[in-house]
Structure formats: C-alpha cells, structure tokens
Amino acid sequence: SQELEQSPQSLIVQEGKNLTINCTSSKTLYGLYWYKQKYGEGLIFLMMLQKGGEEKSHEKITAKLDEKKQQSSLHITASQPSHAGIYLCGADTGTASKLTFGTGTRLQVTL
Amino acid sequence: DAGVIQSPRHEVTEMGQEVTLRCKPISGHNSLFWYRQTMMRGLELLIYFNNNVPIDDSGMPEDRFSAKMPNASFSTLKIQPSEPRDSAVYFCASSFLGDTQYFGPGTRLTVL
Numbered sequence: 296s297q298e299l300e301q302s303p304q305s306l307i308v309q310e311g312k313n314l315t316i317n318c319t320s321s322k323t324l325y326g327l328y329w330y331k332q333k334y335g336e337g338l339i340f341l342m343m344l345q346k347g348g349e350e351k352s353h354e355k356i357t358a359k360l361d362e363k364k365q366q367s368s369l370h371i372t373a374s375q376p377s378h379a380g381i382y383l384c385g386a387d388t389g390t391a392s393k394l395t396f397g398t399g400t401r402l403q404v405t406l
Numbered sequence: 407d408a409g410v411i412q413s414p415r416h417e418v419t420e421m422g423q424e425v426t427l428r429c430k431p432i433s434g435h436n437s438l439f440w441y442r443q444t445m446m447r448g449l450e451l452l453i454y455f456n457n458n459v460p461i462d463d464s465g466m467p468e469d470r471f472s473a474k475m476p477n478a479s480f481s482t483l484k485i486q487p488s489e490p491r492d493s494a495v496y497f498c499a500s501s502f503l504g505d506t507q508y509f510g511p512g513t514r515l516t517v518l
Contacts, residue, residue, distance in 0.1 A: 337410075340508060393454065
C-alpha cells in the first residue's frame, strides 16, 4: 500500500482564495518536507517540519505537522497566480537519508 | 552560490544507445541522490551516495542502469542500452549530513 498519500490530486482555485493540501503517512514521520515544482523545472524546497505540532510559515504559505507526526497540511492564504505548480511532500520515515515522495498536488490559480 | 547542476537538460536518443547523465552537487554537500520522475510512478529514488560511496541502490530498475561518484563534486547516471520505457525526467539532489535535499533542474530524457 502507498506509504505517503497526498490530497487532493489537483486543485483549481480562484485568485484570492485560500486552499489546503494534505499529506498523510502510514508511518511515523521523522521529518516532512514540502517542495514546489513548476513544469519543466526542479523541485524548490519550501519548508521542513520535524516536531509534533510544529507549524512554519513563509509569506502566505503555512505548513503544519500533527501531534502524532503522521499527517501534514500546507495552507496557502489569498492564493496568487505565482502559487501555481505541483506541490510535493517528502517523508523521512527513519530510513537513513531516504525520502519517500507523495504523488503531488497540481494547483491552478485562475484570475 | 550555485545550486545543483545537471547536464544535459534535454536528451533525445534512440533505443539501444548509451545515455550518460551528469550531476554536480552543491559544494560541501556529502550526500547525493538520483531520482526519476514519471507521470505513472511519480518521483522515485534510484540510488544515493554518502561521501561518494553508494549506500542504497535498491531503486535502480535493472542492470542497464549504473551510477558512479568518482569524487565529491561529480556523479554520473548511465543507461546502457536505453529503452523507450526509460523516458522520464531524471533529477539529482544533494544534502549535507542528511539535512534538506536540494534538487537540480533535471534532465528530460526521451528514448525513441
């Protein structure tokens, strides 16, 4: 079964609206990484969470890791066209330096 | 400071040909990772190195794939012979002591 699940798979929101992307693991997370990818480009690191209950923010993006350390959410406030892309979560489940990635959430922001 | 550098950015080749992808990690990073991304399977780890030594190659699809890291600033991923199902975007990433992985721009490989 899939170790890491992301939802939704795709999302279309109107500019200015808020949105949330979820990442759920079947294993305890030692670290959870959020990346953003634009078509034809590499992954850009956004944030990393390690502690249960941790929350980090950068500009209009906030990421949280639940207390049980098995689920993370990425919240974008007042979305803009520049937020469009694919958001991927990467999980460190304690296997050395390896990360397992979710299938990604494709975000489109309409005007 | 330069990020992870990959070359070529695009490669188109014919089935049966040898393909070599190259990566220069961020200076000072001691871990290097090769990933493959496809629509069907998403982002998959192929192999990773710590201090130039291959640690886990369980993701390498088959013997046609090989990777080397002759020194701390250079790695190659070779496919010989290439097949159409190898078409994908191949990413290299590097990190320091298991910290955040930083990705290169990727190589888009098309095997005809």
